[in-house]
Every structure is written in structure tokens, then in C-alpha cells.
Amino acid sequence: MRPERQHQNWRSEAASRLWLSGLIAAMQHAERPEVRREPVSPETLADLRAQLALTASFRSSQISTLRH
Numbered sequence: 638m639r640p641e642r643q644h645q646n647w648r649s650e651a652a653s654r655l656w657l658s659g660l661i662a663a664m665q666h667a668e669r670p671e672v673r674r675e676p677v678s679p680e681t682l683a684d685l686r687a688q689l690a691l692t693a694s695f696r697s698s699q700i701s702t703l704r705h
Contacts, residue, residue, distance in 0.1 A: 666672060
């Protein structure tokens with residue numbers, strides 16, 4: 638494999654792992670009973686739906702942008 642391709646794969650895998658780690662952390666937080674009892678605002682639900690509608694590659698590019 639060409640070196641630039643290896644670097645691109647590594648960045649993509651690292652971004653995917655970072656995104657997945659964030660998702661897992663959010664899910665663990667949301668499953669706590671004291672958090673589950675709290676109402677969720679319509680704005681938060683709309684933001685969540687918008688985020689889930691994005692493609693994985695777009696989310697990865699957002700993460701890369703945030704880290705730089």
C-alpha cells in the first residue's frame with residue numbers, strides 16, 4: 638500500500654474510533670437513572686436527529702476540524 642494511502646486509512650480509522658468513543662460515552666451518560674428522569678428539550682432532540690442524519694465521513698471531517 639502506498640504511504641499516503643496508509644496515512645489516510647489511519648486518520649479515517651482514528652476518527653471513527655474517536656466518534657465511536659464519544660457515542661459510547663454519551664450513551665453511558667444517558668443510561669444513568671438520574672439523567673433518564675430529566676426531560677429532553679425539543680432543541681436537543683432536533684440536534685440529535687440532525688447529527689444522526691449526517692454521513693459517517695462528514696462526522697469524521699467534523700471531528701478532524703475540531704481537533705485542529
